[in-house]
Amino acid sequence: VGRVLLALVVAPLLLTQPGTYDLTRLGAGRGPHDAPFTVRYRLPDGTRFGKPFYVGVRLHGEVPLDPTEPLANVTTTNNAFICASIRVNAHRYGANTVFDWDGGPPAVTATGTARRPVLALRFTSVCIIPSVRGGTSAVRFDGPGLRVFADSAVVIARRLRDLSYPPGTQGGPSAAFAGVYPPEHVRAGTSFALDVRLRAFRPRVVVNLRARAPRGPVEVVDGTTRVVVRGGPIRTRASIRLRALRPGRSWVAVSTGASEVVVVLEVDRAA
Amino acid sequence: VRRSALLVAVAIAAAGCGSTRSGHAAGCGSSPLHPGEPTVGAPAAGPLLQRALEGAQARGSAHVRLVIDLAASVAVGQMPQGIPPARVRALARNPFCVELEGDVSGDEFDLAGTLTAAGETHDVGLRAANGEVYFRDGDDWHDLAPKRGFFASETLGGLIPITACVRKDSEGCDAVDFGPAIRRGILARLVRGHVGEGPGDTWLVTGRPDPDRIALLTDGDPESYDDVERNGRVLVSVSKDDHLLRAVDVRYRREGTRVHVAVELSDWGGDVHVEPPHSAPLGRDAYRRLFVDFYAVLILYY
Numbered sequence: 001v002g003r004v005l006l007a008l009v010v011a012p013l014l015l016t017q018p019g020t021y022d023l024t025r026l027g028a029g030r031g032p033h034d035a036p037f038t039v040r041y042r043l044p045d046g047t048r049f050g051k052p053f054y055v056g057v058r059l060h061g062e063v064p065l066d067p068t069e070p071l072a073n074v075t076t077t078n079n080a081f082i083c084a085s086i087r088v089n090a091h092r093y094g095a096n097t098v099f100d101w102d103g104g105p106p107a108v109t110a111t112g113t114a115r116r117p118v119l120a121l122r123f124t125s126v127c128i129i130p131s132v133r134g135g136t137s138a139v140r141f142d143g144p145g146l147r148v149f150a151d152s153a154v155v156i157a158r159r160l161r162d163l164s165y166p167p168g169t170q171g172g173p174s175a176a177f178a179g180v181y182p183p184e185h186v187r188a189g190t191s192f193a194l195d196v197r198l199r200a201f202r203p204r205v206v207v208n209l210r211a212r213a214p215r216g217p218v219e220v221v222d223g224t225t226r227v228v229v230r231g232g233p234i235r236t237r238a239s240i241r242l243r244a245l246r247p248g249r250s251w252v253a254v255s256t257g258a259s260e261v262v263v264v265l266e267v268d269r270a271a
Numbered sequence: 272v273r274r275s276a277l278l279v280a281v282a283i284a285a286a287g288c289g290s291t292r293s294g295h296a297a298g299c300g301s302s303p304l305h306p307g308e309p310t311v312g313a314p315a316a317g318p319l320l321q322r323a324l325e326g327a328q329a330r331g332s333a334h335v336r337l338v339i340d341l342a343a344s345v346a347v348g349q350m351p352q353g354i355p356p357a358r359v360r361a362l363a364r365n366p367f368c369v370e371l372e373g374d375v376s377g378d379e380f381d382l383a384g385t386l387t388a389a390g391e392t393h394d395v396g397l398r399a400a401n402g403e404v405y406f407r408d409g410d411d412w413h414d415l416a417p418k419r420g421f422f423a424s425e426t427l428g429g430l431i432p433i434t435a436c437v438r439k440d441s442e443g444c445d446a447v448d449f450g451p452a453i454r455r456g457i458l459a460r461l462v463r464g465h466v467g468e469g470p471g472d473t474w475l476v477t478g479r480p481d482p483d484r485i486a487l488l489t490d491g492d493p494e495s496y497d498d499v500e501r502n503g504r505v506l507v508s509v510s511k512d513d514h515l516l517r518a519v520d521v522r523y524r525r526e527g528t529r530v531h532v533a534v535e536l537s538d539w540g541g542d543v544h545v546e547p548p549h550s551a552p553l554g555r556d557a558y559r560r561l562f563v564d565f566y567a568v569l570i571l572y573y
Contacts, residue, residue: 093501178493178494179493179494179497181497181501197493197494197497233483233486233487233493234483234484234487235483235493
């Protein structure tokens, strides 16, 4: 009797109805949880992809934008099969670093303090066919420095359209970044510019280029720049004007609306 | 290799189509031109260079002085195969430089000068005549290959931009022709910059390589050339009276690596007639001297 009771207490939650089952409800506590982090659940025996359920994973988390790491991969998996993968790339230019990633706001967007920029992740993505099965399943969240919040969840749906695909995998933007370059060194008390290159996937696209920075050593001079981006092989150039107020680390996020990049800047002392 | 090679190729292309002597000669580590300030009333860079390149193409021949010099403070991480490690270390520790001067036309050239590699300087010559290419090391001439095969992929094919590569039979380039790139205005717009007064009676274009136009020339990805723009510099002087190219100076510097190509051009449109050397056996060793070191250096400096 004791063994049966123990099994009932520790057994993963059996999900028999469509719904969103957050980590707390799945018995993982209130978090946040440091990755790699795994949570288990059960589906009725005989369950397969779409019969009767589809399975998705909602990730609400954040990952630090670390200038010393050139590549980070944030993944969610179900039974070791992929649900979503967000690749974060870092490109160094002197003391400064440009980060770009798959997908764009609001699913993947920059936030955090001037000293500690993070990438906020908030999206649900469907898990691939072979990952869905009856019995006990395991959802895993992984990525260097990833913190997973308790409202991350396993999502059970009867219809595929109730789940979404991973950020950056469906459709394409009408215009995208094709190079963002900071100066190699920035001194306090100076104005400087980010050199931005854009490519259009239609003959003419109007982009409202928005820049934002947290309170700190760097401020944005022009928050929004309207750019007409022409299609074809020659990229359109734009610049974002910034001012370095004092020494220290800060960051600037530049967004086309559909995609975003972050420039982490190390401001040196005034000459 | 591709980026460095492109700089070399572009400067060689300029040499191959055009020409006049500027104030002071370039040498290993020195430039014939220095950056200038924009001048009110100067022509725009694009049309100025377009006219100069078309003029060069029409003249068809020139006297050329060419300097290619490479220097880097590199650790030897990648060992090119087939070259002794001691040789690779010597190449990495010393600047590599080719200085050549002579007459060039569409079909023929006769260049003489020095090749410095691994701390050794050689008296060399390079000649194209009757469809063959010859290399001189000291007093000895060697037959390298038919000129047609000279640009095949296994030799120089990787250095030739796709728009200048004429393909007929081989996998590589059967010939090199920058004419289409000139006519389409690609070559003239490889430089983004301003125009001011140059040495002598010239206009001087001071600018940077344009990565989008380089990509048009090579059929490549513009973003892969942004680094060339950020760390590169191009200077071009054009005669005010005959609108012909006088000098091109291309420089790329990054993290201790320096690639510098300087071309001075004069005597445009002169008769060029080059005779093959009297005796020139097939020269595998000479071929190695010329190309193996050059490729090893490019691999090291990439």
